[in-house]
Every structure is written in structure tokens, then in C-alpha cells.
Amino acid sequence: MTQVGEGHETAADEAGPVLTFGAPTAGEVLAERYQLEEHVNNDSAGRQVWRGIDVILRRPVAMVLRHPGGDSATEMLQAAVAASRVIHPNLAGVYDAIDEQQRAYVVREWVEGESLRDLVAAEGPLDPARAITIAHSVADALTAVHATGMIHGNVHPGSTLIADDGRVVLADARAHEADSTESDVRAVGGILYFALTGHWPHNEVGRSALPDANRDSSGNPAAPRQIRAGVPAYLDDLTMDLLDRRVAAPVSDALTSELGRLDAAAEDEEFEDVGPLRFVQGGSSSSGEQMRSAPKILVGVGALIVIAIIGLIFGIRAINKTSDTNAANSGTPTAASTGDSGGETAPPRDPDKLKLSGDMVRLVDPPPGDRKDADEAELTVDGDPNTGWSTQTFYNRPNFGNTKDGMGILINLGEPRSLSEVRVVTSAPGVTMDVRTGTEDPGNSSNGDKKLLQQFKSLSDEKPEKSGGTKWTYPGFEPNQKYQYVLVFLTELPPNEDGDGFKVSVNEIELYGY
The missing domain is CATH 2.60.120.260 (Galactose-binding domain-like)
Incomplete structure (x- = not known):
């Protein structure tokens, strides 16, 4: 059953008690419209998640209830109202947000399926093609969110839902003042890492904690290719670059375009020969569907041009990574940012x-x-x-x-x-x-x-x-x-x-x- 509402813990709600006073019961009708059918779970912030029925429109809904309401529920309700303004097939639709003071609740789309967290727990790490498809859908949803000036703030395996019909749905926006569009984009790297390895690269504790990544002595997560075989090198690079704050993150539409290219290549069974990464920063209007319709000859020519331009840069970067494994912790710029030095340079010393x-x-x-x-x-x-x-x-x-x-x-x-x-x-x-x-x-x-x-x-x-x-x-x-x-x-x-x-x-x- 879908774990609607699951995600990382937030400062605003994590200490809020599980709803006990005036606790809801199956069959109760809230706001004279939403009938509670089944208590699904308590999310990571202690709120109750129910499957319900909109008795007017006769459709299933998910309901997230918090006790108490009032000022303490403001952030939850504001996030829900903002999310309701964005309509996208990869975003869970938000239908209502109600504050009754004693309790507050958000009513949204019920997605029949399971979360990415539960899928990986049941089946193990996913194959690269499926991981790319899921990450592409999440990035596409974020592009729609960011286009309105909003931030999602809760991109997580628990809030990434996989419907029974195959649709990928991002739910439960919880933007905090410390969140940004960049943190949303980098979280897609976490989704890729989790789908490929079954481990979460960000620190997390509590009841809903995911298995932690394998880490080196400095606490840096091991690359997916070090954990399992069969992960293409460019997908490994993409995942780790998104997680590395020293590497500039692409804007969401550029990431969507790149993942769409990889997704299309997987569908055309040309997955292993897709070529190097090629972000187009800012204002990119290309999408996965456009990539699928582009003639393959243009994709091939584009890949050759990109190889000619940045092949040397990636080669130097790979050499630097193998020559000094401690460079990742020292903050030393990569070869891609320093350019050609015109000669040999001494490896950076340990801090x-x-x-x-x-x-x-x-x-x-x-x-x-x-x-x-x-x-x-x-x-x-x-x-x-x-x-x-x-x-x-x-x-x-x-x-x-x-x-x-x-x-x-x-x-x-x-x-x-x-x-x-x-x-x-x-x-x-x-x-x-x-x-x-x-x-x-x-x-x-x-x-x-x-x-x-x-x-x-x-x-x-x-x-x-x-x-x-x-x-x-x-x-x-x-x-x-x-x-x-x-x-x-x-x-x-x-x-x-x-x-x-x-x-x-x-x-x-x-x-x-x-």
C-alpha cells in the first residue's frame, strides 16, 4: 500500500505528537465531505496518513492529519496550498487543506502503488534503466515546480511513489526556508543513488531511517560502481556529481533534458552507447519527449561534438581522481574548473x-x-x-x-x-x-x-x-x-x-x- 506522506524529517513537525486527542476513526466524515476509510501509517513527522473517500466526487483520496492545528500546522498547510497550484502528471494533486485548530489535515490524490523506499526494500536495487526513468520523472516534476518559483523540499524515496500503472509521482512538498532549487536538484542524485544501490547518501535517523551509504574514512559515500556491477560510468558520474557540492549543479530543466536523453536511449536499446553527459544550463526547453522524436543521426553527431569538446576535460578529471583519492575531501578544484595548466602539476597535499x-x-x-x-x-x-x-x-x-x-x-x-x-x-x-x-x-x-x-x-x-x-x-x-x-x-x-x-x-x- 502506498506510503503517502513519507519523506525526510523536518524541524517544524518532527516533535509534533501523533494524533491522540479526538483521534480519527474509520467511517468518520471530515469537513462534511471526506470519509476516513483506513489508517495507512504515521509519516516520519508523526502525522497520521489515511486512505479516504471524497463522498461528493466519489473518488479515493489520501489524507494527512496533524494534531494540533493552528499556528503549529501553518507550514504544512501553506506548503499544501502552494503545491495545489502546480498541475503535473508526476506530482500528487493536492485537493484541500483545512485547519480545525484541534487538528489540521491535507487532502490529496491517492496513488495506488508503493513508494520507492518500499519497492527497493522488496526487490533490491533497480536496474540502471529503471532508475533513470524514475529520476527523469522526479526531475520533470521539479521543473514544473521550479517554473512557478516554488521549491519542493522533500525529494526522498519515501515521497517518490510508483503507481501500479507505472506512473512515478512526487508527493508531500515540505519546503523549508533553508531549501533551494539547488537542493531539490541535488536530491535527484540521492534518488538515483538509492535506486542503484539501496542506500541513502544523506544522513538520516529515526523510525523511518533508510540504510546508510557505504562511506570512506571521511564520511563520503562510495560511488554506485563500487557497490554493484553493471552501472554505466556516465550514470555513476552523473549521480556523484549531483551529490558533490563542489561540482556546479544544473538547473532542473537541464537535468530533466539530460535524464530524458538517457531514458530515451534505454527505450531504444542504445543505453550502453549513449555517450557523455551534456547539460545545457538555463532556459532549456527540450524534454524527454522531444529527445525521443529527434533523429538518431543528430543525437550521434551531437555526442561526437560533445566528446571532442569535453573529452579531454573528463579525462584529466578521471586522472586527478585516481592520482589522489583524498582530493575529494580537500576542496581542491577539479581539472574541469582549473583548465589546462600547460604542464605537470604536483598532486595536492593532504590537509x-x-x-x-x-x-x-x-x-x-x-x-x-x-x-x-x-x-x-x-x-x-x-x-x-x-x-x-x-x-x-x-x-x-x-x-x-x-x-x-x-x-x-x-x-x-x-x-x-x-x-x-x-x-x-x-x-x-x-x-x-x-x-x-x-x-x-x-x-x-x-x-x-x-x-x-x-x-x-x-x-x-x-x-x-x-x-x-x-x-x-x-x-x-x-x-x-x-x-x-x-x-x-x-x-x-x-x-x-x-x-x-x-x-x-x-x-x-x-x-x-x-
Whole structure:
């Protein structure tokens, strides 16, 4: 049965309780129109998902119910209203969004089938041709969403539904302020990776957690071709480039066009000879259907031209990857971005672990924080994994009781340095954190911390994800930029060990650079 509503966990809803007070029952009619038929499941945010019937139009519907309604359900309802304006065969249609204060619910299309999550769990990794078809449909849906100025924000194997008739449907838009069109596009890389390997390349925890990707010592996922045989090299490159923030992401219509070309080649049984990637950035109007109708001779000529232009670039890039496997973590630009050097260049050296001392770090605790833990900040860089800074226990919500934006550790290197990555060791998994940088420290005080959060910017445009383990690595520094102030900032905490409230300890923070 379709897992409608499944997807990644979100900060806005994940702490919301499963609906208990005034719990719905089979046969109940909501809004004098929608009759509840069967409780399907609870989605990853704790909301109930039901199969129902629109008693007026006599059609099946999916209903997602949240308790309570009111202000806490605003984001869910706003996302549903926005999604209802986009009509596309690969998007689940949204029919209604209702707030009754005690509870709120969204009514949308019922898709008879199963999610990509369940399909892979039952059948194992998919063949490359089928993976491309699914990713093409998702990218096409995103192109329609982005054309209206919207962001989907929840491209995930649980929200990618495979109907019994073969249609691929993207459901449950949940755009957060940290989401972007780029993060949507990069999530298609995650869909490809999951379909090809059965593993999810992004950190995820909780009841709905997917199997984590096989990772190297730095936390980077292994390429699909390293996990299973039969994945074409260009599909492997496409998947990994979409996941790599150092490689410029295409716009959604360019990705749709490229996946449409691959999809058409698979249908014509020319899948293995499709040739190299060829994104056309911005304003591309070609679609999968147009690619299918194009004469094959034009496709062949185009492929030869592309090979002549970028073959050398991809060759150099492949050599660089094999010559130094650590380049992926150091932030060193690829050959495609640096161009021809006119001669041999020395391979980039490994980053060094920077020496940090207690006087280089301090606690960041914005209002209304009491800064009682300030003296523990130095324990995060003392080299002892058994000591660290422990947050207080927050009882209401994992986002610091919904009283402040979060807390963190600020590192002052004394002078600008070229950096490669941050490594953080915590006492428990499930911490949501990111890395932010700025040009100055406004002051070691409550007001100074407030100004700091206004001035410091996250290094990533993507929404921070929960750590999948106790060791967290962030390699997103720009290779041609230097940094003096680095903030490791926590925005959500995991459940306390005794199950009472939310709390975590940051035991070690390490910086690597040159």
C-alpha cells in the first residue's frame, strides 16, 4: 500500500505528537465531505496518513492529519496550498487543506502503488534503466515546480511513489526556508543513488531511517560502481556529481533534458552507447519527449561534438581522481574548473590537523541563554573524547525547547587560514548542525552572540541534516577562500539517554586545513 506522506524529517513537525486527542476513526466524515476509510501509517513527522473517500466526487483520496492545528500546522498547510497550484502528471494533486485548530489535515490524490523506499526494500536495487526513468520523472516534476518559483523540499524515496500503472509521482512538498532549487536538484542524485544501490547518501535517523551509504574514512559515500556491477560510468558520474557540492549543479530543466536523453536511449536499446553527459544550463526547453522524436543521426553527431569538446576535460578529471583519492575531501578544484595548466602539476597535499587550544574557542549561546556552560567550551578541543561540552536538558522540543535558534562553539584561528573540513564527535547521533563563518566576533556576551548569528552565514545552501552517527564530517569549505572564524552550530538535539527531554555532548571538534 502506498506510503503517502513519507519523506525526510523536518524541524517544524518532527516533535509534533501523533494524533491522540479526538483521534480519527474509520467511517468518520471530515469537513462534511471526506470519509476516513483506513489508517495507512504515521509519516516520519508523526502525522497520521489515511486512505479516504471524497463522498461528493466519489473518488479515493489520501489524507494527512496533524494534531494540533493552528499556528503549529501553518507550514504544512501553506506548503499544501502552494503545491495545489502546480498541475503535473508526476506530482500528487493536492485537493484541500483545512485547519480545525484541534487538528489540521491535507487532502490529496491517492496513488495506488508503493513508494520507492518500499519497492527497493522488496526487490533490491533497480536496474540502471529503471532508475533513470524514475529520476527523469522526479526531475520533470521539479521543473514544473521550479517554473512557478516554488521549491519542493522533500525529494526522498519515501515521497517518490510508483503507481501500479507505472506512473512515478512526487508527493508531500515540505519546503523549508533553508531549501533551494539547488537542493531539490541535488536530491535527484540521492534518488538515483538509492535506486542503484539501496542506500541513502544523506544522513538520516529515526523510525523511518533508510540504510546508510557505504562511506570512506571521511564520511563520503562510495560511488554506485563500487557497490554493484553493471552501472554505466556516465550514470555513476552523473549521480556523484549531483551529490558533490563542489561540482556546479544544473538547473532542473537541464537535468530533466539530460535524464530524458538517457531514458530515451534505454527505450531504444542504445543505453550502453549513449555517450557523455551534456547539460545545457538555463532556459532549456527540450524534454524527454522531444529527445525521443529527434533523429538518431543528430543525437550521434551531437555526442561526437560533445566528446571532442569535453573529452579531454573528463579525462584529466578521471586522472586527478585516481592520482589522489583524498582530493575529494580537500576542496581542491577539479581539472574541469582549473583548465589546462600547460604542464605537470604536483598532486595536492593532504590537509593538516590544526592545533586548537582552549583560548581559541568559546560558547555561543544567544538570548535567552544563561551561558552557564561557557567554561566547558575548551573541553571540545582538549583531545580527550571522554570530555566535552554538554547542553542542558530541554524538555519540550528538540530545537532547544523552541526558545532560541540553537547553541554552538566558535573557533577563532587568530588569522585567516585555508580550510578543508570540520570533524565533530558527539555523545549521540541525531544532532542537526551546520558550519557557519563570519569576519569578526561581535563579543563574548549574550548580545554579542545575537549579533553573531545575524552576521555569520552557513557554508551550505542546503538544509542541515541530522547526523547518522556520533562522528560528523563537514567538507564544504571553498578552496580559494580563507577563514578565521568558524562556528559549529547545533539547531536540534537528540533524545536524552534516559528518554527524558533532549540533550547532547560535543566531545571533540577538529579542524583540518593548510
